[in-house]
Amino acid sequence: MKWKKRALAALLAALCLLTACGEGGLGGDDGPVDTVEVSDAYFGMAWYQNGTLNPVLDSTSINRLLCEALYEGLFEVSGNFTAQNVLCASYTGDGTTFTFTLRDDVTFWSGEKLTAADVVASLQAAQYNEASPYHNRLVEAASIEALSGSEVRIVLSSPNINFPRLLDIPIYRQGSAESGDFADGTGPFQPVKDGNQWKLEANESWHGGFLGSIRHITLVPMTRADAAESSFRTGDVSLLREPRIAPDGASTIIGGSIDTVRTASADLHYLGVNYSNPYLANAKVRQALSAALGRQSLCDTQLQTFAAPAVLPVNPQPAADGLTLNMSADTETAARLLREGLEQAGGAGDTGQDDGETDTGEEDADGEAGGTDTGSGGASGGDAALSIRLLVNANNTFKVAAAEQIAASWKAVGVSVTVDRQPYETYVSMLQSGDFDVYYGETLLTPDFDLRPLLSSDGSLNYGGYSSQTMSAAVAAARSGDNLAAFYTAFAEEMPFIPIAFECGQLIIRKGLIDNFSPAPYNAFAGLEEWTSSGE
Structure with a gap:
């Protein structure tokens, strides 16, 4: 922990006193010394006042960012999506039954000691409330119980070796969410009321030790849950989380003296496939479509440099033996796989690359999608070997541009798009009715990268009718921790859907307000012990 490192440094400084190295670094009680230069810079955060702030149930983006300063989970998810202990001191688990032992040095702002009962109450609040943004993480928890004052046992209905990644769910003191303005938390900041104004002050009893240079945060009340961006532009709010690739196609780019920080995410962009199309049902055809993609180019251009290219549906991309994860287009391999796949599926197998007369799918003069192929794709399409109708949400200009670049990549190997x-x-109605050949999709996966919604025959996102007992077995084995590499290999060979990239999160902060700002995917305040302020 950071304070232990600082304590060790202080002890070494004291030992140096014996050899005239300098002054000692111990306080009068031989405890660690706070040597951080505290910043007096203004730091404002938005607060949507909609009743008691319950970190487990509040789903507004404004308050979820605020909760990251106030509350902690058993774990924190790191930038490479590993579970880092926070309130949990240690745990054991076989993938189905987990026992978590709590730290014994954690207290709430109120001074009450953290207990297993508090953890159980917080997790069950998420489990039993479908409106909770954390509800889906606990749907397979068959039981959550306190074994003692410091031990919690969770039994799952099916194995998930990565279950701890799901337990960054905020913990609050049992019963404290029923009254007041804020449920009682354990985080590095605590709310303090100064007259009629709420603010955040450093939690002096925080188990993580001393905070960095930011010790005071002004809360800026909001009457609307979507008002934070305008308040950031006026200077009232200092920290903002906004998507760079917004759902409505309006990129959140704010000029001026700011720092923009990317964070890793589980937000997957992908191409879904309709398995009623006999050509797309062939694995080599799908491999060909994947190999033809210039993923890095898509990320650098249409996805605004705010995405990490992905061939496999996990972030970060694994280093798997025997797998080559090429983020650039490989047209030679794609053409070969397409020819072999079409031959297997009964098509002509002619990629049509010699004459270059493939339909580009350009727009008609009225701006609507061009081309006459409005039904299911086939193995014929002028001189092209394969015709595909690529469905995309027209309301998102980034995705439309990405879809057109994908179409150009497929054209290069003889596919008409x-x-x-x-x-x-x-778009949604057509997905649900299966009225597409391929669709451009996006889904926010859970931190354990559960792919069953996409791969299970009854998965909620399986619009294309994919079904494979072999793949289901590979997924189950990977979730059990038996053979993750085998799943990666099976996915690459089958390519049941085609990953494109993982979109990055975006945090926007006033320039010079924080140096050493290194947020985690779900915690803007990760590493705040190391924050300094240059004031530039």
Whole structure:
């Protein structure tokens, strides 16, 4: 822990006193000494006042950012998506039954000691409330119980060796969410009321030790849950989390003296496939479509440099033996796989690259999707070996541009593509009815990268009718921790859907307010012990 490191440094400084090295670094009680230069710079955070702030149930983006300063989970998810202990001192687990032992040095702001009962109450609040943003993480928890004052046991209905990644769920003191403005937390900051104004002050009893240079935060009340961006532009709010690739296609780019910080995420962009199309049902055809993609180029251009290319549906991309994860287009391999796949599926197998007369799927003069292929794709399409209708949400300009670049990549290997741009409501309806060949999709996966919604025959995101007992077995084995590499190999060979990239999160902060700002995927205040302020 950071304070232990500082304590060790202070002790060494004291030993140096014996050899005239300098002054000692111990306080009068031989405890660690706070040597951080505290900043007096203004730091404002938005607060949407909608009743008691319950960190487990509040789903507004404004308050979820605020909760990261106030509350902690058993674990924190790091930038490479590993579970780092926070309130949990240690745990044991076989993938189905987990026992978590709590730290014995944690107290709430109120001074009450953290107990297993508090953890159970917080987790069950998420489990039993479908409106909770953490509800889906606990749907397979068959039981959550306190074994003692410091031990919690969770039994799952099916194995998940990565279950601790899901337990960054905020913990609050049992019963404290029923009254007052803030449920009682353990985080580095605590709310303090100064007259009619709420602010955040450093939690002097925080188990993590001394905070960095920021010790005081002004809370800026919001009457609307979407008002934080305008308050950031006026200077009232100092820290903002906004998507760079917004759902409505409006990129959140704020000029001026700011720092923009990327964070890793589990937000997957991918291409879904309709398995009623006999050509797309062939694994080599899907491998060909994947190999033809210039993923790095897509991330650098249409996805605003705010995405990490992905061939496999996990972040970060694994270093798996025997697998080559090429983020650039490999047209030679793609053409070969396409030819072999079409031959297997009964097509002509001619990639049509020699004459270069493939349909580009350009727009008609009225701006609607061009091309006459509005039904299911086939193995014919002029001189092309394969015709595909690529469905995309027309309301998101980034995705439309990405879809057109994908179409160009497939054209290079002889595939005819019509980019079918549809308003969001129509797009969703067509997904649900299976009215597509390929669709451009996006989904926010859980931190354990559970792919069953996409790969299970009854998965909620399995719009294309994919079904494979072999793949289901590989997924189950990977979730059990038996053979993760085998799953990666099976996915690459089967390519049941085609990953494109993981979108990055975006945090925007006033320039010079914080140096050494290194947020985690779900915690903007990760590493705040190391914060300094240059004031530039």
